[in-house]
Amino acid sequence: MNLSLSREMAGKVLLLHRSLLHARRPVLVTGEPGSGKSTATNLALALLSPPCQVHRVIPNVLRASTHPKTFDRRLLDCIIAACLHPGPSRAIGGKCLILDSVPNGEWIECVARLSAAHDYVGREFLQPTVLDETHTAPLAALEDVKVVVECVGSLETMTPAAVSRFTLLHIGPGDLRWEDAVEGWLQQKEGKLERERVRELTGKHFGGLLSFRRRECQTLVSVTDVTMARMFCHLWDALFASFNIGKVDHFPTVSAEDETLERWSVALVKLFFFCAVWSIGGTLNDEESRGKFDLLLREQHPEAAYPLKANVFQLYVDPTEGAWRSWETKLQEAENRGSGGRAYYR
Helix, strand or coil, X not given: CCCCCCHHHHHHHHHHHHHHHCCCCCEEEEECCCCCHHHHHHHHHHCCCCCCEEEEECHHHCECCCCCCCECHHHHHHHHHHHHCCCCCCCCCCEEEEEECCCXXXXXXXXXXXXXXXXXCCCCCCCHHHHCCCCCCXXXXXXXCEEEEEEECCCCCCXXXXXXXXXXXXXXXXXXXXXXXXXXXXXXXXXHHHHHHHHHHHHHHHHHHHHHHHHHCCECCCCCHHHHHHHHHHHHHHHHCCCCCHHHHCCCCCCCCXXXXXXXXXXXXXXXXXXXXXXXXXCECCHHHHHHHHHHHHHHCHHHCCCXXXXXXXXXXXXXXXXXXXXXHCCCCCCCCCHHHCCCCC
């Protein structure tokens, strides 16, 4: 897993691992979107020996086909039954069921009892006659089921009685840092030039851009720093493949004056700022916020070398030349212009 854990996050992973060792009590992991709930769960499960078979379910999307507003409990039961079926070769480490949804009374009570097969309420799909057509699978085979509920937001939709059935673990906004996500990603990079240059640029600029976004800009949605860092990594991987720096990266000796190295080094700086603009500034919701972001990059980051003819959101990096180009070189004018006479892609 591409991740370098902070001390706080490592502690949460160990706590979750210890909780999973006690399979008869389900675990409720809370935290904001992108805070690292799934990361902590996956790491804690990876520490189990022997490993268990993992199934992930999103119960809130299980709606009756004839009445979309009605929760389909029967469908949830069938899915859980299929996941927990012992099968011809049972998983050595047992089963783990992860439910990823905002908990509500439609399903949380039954899931709270799921870790103990004899205590399950509502349906009888856990009976051996249903799980095994040969009628030989013992009910005790399901007693090692591990249950994790990954909850986004508060627990207002749960009753105190339901909450008391779970082991609670909260992943705070500072437990998984954006630096951890980026460093883990960089450690997987084989190219020395790419790895060192991106590490230098992110350490110097990324945190400041995130802080400016929080202080000065209005956004369409709430996005965590870790999520924006991951978006940056995905963008970089997708676009960097077009830059052929293999001949530079494997030079036996390269001096600072080497023209080829200097040219690609400048191109990597531009690519960094392009990825940062869209991963951090892509969710800005108005012209004012985008204007502030544009002004910040031009005034405080001259190394990006943005041309004056367009704002930073109207430019991309040409991978063949490593130069800024307008999106209009790739996109045609919209036939139907919106209000204000602007093209649809601006």
